[in-house]
Amino acid sequence: MNNGSNPEWYDALKLDQPLRSRTFTDKMAADIHNRALGKPARQAMSWRKRRTLGAVLIAAALCFIVFFTNMPEQSLVTDPPSHAGATGPELDREIRDLLINYRSKTGWKKQVLLQKPLPDNQVIIYSVMPKESGLKDNIYIDILQWKDYGGSKAIGTGVDGWSHMFSVDGPYTYMTVMDGVTMDAVTTVGNMHLFHGKLAYDIDGIRLSDSSGNYWDAETVQSQFSGNYWFAITPATSKLEEYTVAALDKKGKVMGTNKYLLPIAE
Amino acid sequence: MDYSYLKYAIEMDAQTLESLMRDYGQEIWNYAFLICRSRSMADDIAQEVFLKAYRHLESFRGEASVKTWLLRITRNLSYNYRNSAFFRRTLLLDRIIPSGHHRSAEQAYLDEEASNEVWRQVFNLPAKHREVLLLHARHQLPLVEIASLLDIPEGTVKSRLYIARQRLSKLLKEDDAHEQWV
Numbered sequence: 001m002n003n004g005s006n007p008e009w010y011d012a013l014k015l016d017q018p019l020r021s022r023t024f025t026d027k028m029a030a031d032i033h034n035r036a037l038g039k040p041a042r043q044a045m046s047w048r049k050r051r052t053l054g055a056v057l058i059a060a061a062l063c064f065i066v067f068f069t070n071m072p073e074q075s076l077v078t079d080p081p082s083h084a085g086a087t088g089p090e091l092d093r094e095i096r097d098l099l100i101n102y103r104s105k106t107g108w109k110k111q112v113l114l115q116k117p118l119p120d121n122q123v124i125i126y127s128v129m130p131k132e133s134g135l136k137d138n139i140y141i142d143i144l145q146w147k148d149y150g151g152s153k154a155i156g157t158g159v160d161g162w163s164h165m166f167s168v169d170g171p172y173t174y175m176t177v178m179d180g181v182t183m184d185a186v187t188t189v190g191n192m193h194l195f196h197g198k199l200a201y202d203i204d205g206i207r208l209s210d211s212s213g214n215y216w217d218a219e220t221v222q223s224q225f226s227g228n229y230w231f232a233i234t235p236a237t238s239k240l241e242e243y244t245v246a247a248l249d250k251k252g253k254v255m256g257t258n259k260y261l262l263p264i265a266e
Numbered sequence: 267m268d269y270s271y272l273k274y275a276i277e278m279d280a281q282t283l284e285s286l287m288r289d290y291g292q293e294i295w296n297y298a299f300l301i302c303r304s305r306s307m308a309d310d311i312a313q314e315v316f317l318k319a320y321r322h323l324e325s326f327r328g329e330a331s332v333k334t335w336l337l338r339i340t341r342n343l344s345y346n347y348r349n350s351a352f353f354r355r356t357l358l359l360d361r362i363i364p365s366g367h368h369r370s371a372e373q374a375y376l377d378e379e380a381s382n383e384v385w386r387q388v389f390n391l392p393a394k395h396r397e398v399l400l401l402h403a404r405h406q407l408p409l410v411e412i413a414s415l416l417d418i419p420e421g422t423v424k425s426r427l428y429i430a431r432q433r434l435s436k437l438l439k440e441d442d443a444h445e446q447w448v
Contacts, residue, residue, distance in 0.1 A: 009434070010403050012382050012384040013385065013403035016381040018400075019296070023292065023299070029288070033283065033284065036321070037283075094339070107327055
């Protein structure tokens with residue numbers, strides 16, 4: 001029914017399908033049904049394919065380890081280690097959202113604060129829940145990895161090759177490092193330490209440094225509703241590590257420092 | 267069928283999948299075809315849409331209708347296909363090579379298969395105008411829902427819709443004049 005404000009040809013679009021023939025056929029529906037409910041591809045995978053897949057994953061893990069153990073010592077590391085190494089195809093937003101909201105019982109969609117590529121086709125995503133969820137001050141960390149199954153796209157747990165490698169969330173159990181700077185418990189994933197915390201508005205940056213003189217500038221992100229956050233990734237190289245956390249002003253001048261001994265679980 | 271219960275469901279059952287395909291299968295295929303103008307890609311995309319919906323029901327949060335959720339997945343997949351190297355190699359080649367007086371295979375198909383003259387001319391509009399007309403005229407989605415689906419401001423939807431209507435009206439008038447002349 002044309003409501004009068006629409007052109008007269010509107011009804012022709014509303015009432016008729018674009019094409020004469022039915023193109024979504026019963027056969028197509030049956031194929032989808034079979035693919036959806038059929039034997040999972042993972043189980044149907046041949047021993048040979050499984051062996052190949054295993055070899056690929058082991059090789060990827062070895063590359064990851066080799067990358068970090070051979071990382072040259074640097075006295076100035078302004079970027080986190082994530083910038084080196086191979087990155088996967090661009091992660092599209094729909095797939096990212098599907099994966100990071102997977103199993104979410106809250107019904108709210110996470111708001112992504114920061115997304116960074118990591119070596120070995122991984123990407124790390126920091127997110128928070130929107131204010132309306134009532135779950136403020138929760139930081140979610142998700143690491144997704146692109147997996148290439150040698151053309152067998154149906155094999156694997158991810159969407160379009162991306163799968164969930166790591167996820168952490170929970171109440172923001174922060175410690176105050178100094179006035180205006182808080183830090184959540186440090187998370188260690190593989191050979192990375194993940195630091196993050198919140199900043200007062202008059203602090204513009206955070207620099208982490210270790211006892212060898214290496215340092216890493218944190219990325220700072222302003223959340224839509226819960227202030228400023230800082231994020232830094234450092235390589236995990238020893239079992240006992242001491243970091244200095246420095247707060248910087250707009251010109252990069254140090255406003256205050258504090259030492260932090262990283263407890264590493266055996 | 268009312269699918270609002272799906273926002274409380276953890277997994278989709280086979281019956282619901284079949285029902286969704288019966289109710290929306292053709293509309294999903296149409297939307298994919300409208301964006302890609304390729305039958306083979308519309309076939310692939312329609313299949314992927316329902317597989318994704320079946321496997322990732324948790325992405326349906328009930329904020330919009332099930333139909334809008336399916337259209338959103340369709341749009342994202344269609345633009346992924348359009349941006350892929352495969353699309354550029356196959357579809358654009360089809361458009362470039364038959365230049366001059368030759369019609370591409372898809373154009374010939376459209377000329378034969380379009381259900382009426384209005385739809386035939388819709389396919390001659392740019393993709394962004396084609397899809398806004400489809401969503402507004404065919405699916406009767408409100409502007410705010412179209413804006414959310416396309417991830418653009420409502421004002422941009424209005425201006426796209428305005429231009430699409432103007433262009434289509436002009437094409438239809440030209441076509442009418444041509445037929446009278448012939």
